[in-house]
Amino acid sequence: MGVLRVNGQDKEFAAEKFPLTVAALLGELGVEAATVVAEVDGQIVEREKFTATELRNGQRIELVRFVPGG
Template identity: 30%
Template structure:
């Protein structure tokens, strides 16, 4: 189980890219942090979630 934005989900074994697709936010401007470390966007395809990881996903919203 992986804790994503405070919710426990079965996402271990998936890449960050796959997780974002599951969340239906792939292609959007986001920042991803795993265990308090920012994951560079260039590493989303190779970063695999592990059981016990704590993930925070922040979406950027424009406005004024």
């Protein structure tokens, strides 16, 4: 089992889910990638790298999902 701290909350994932990519994490959470900015341990991960970026147990992930209006 692995734990990721997503937006300040610990989320557990079965060991076989790892290596879990940012794209796969968004899939697990049901979030549309086109409207998300992701930071892993305080570093921005560009959207085009979501499928290539693997997350490790214990990492801190901030996902900011934008909604329209301005």
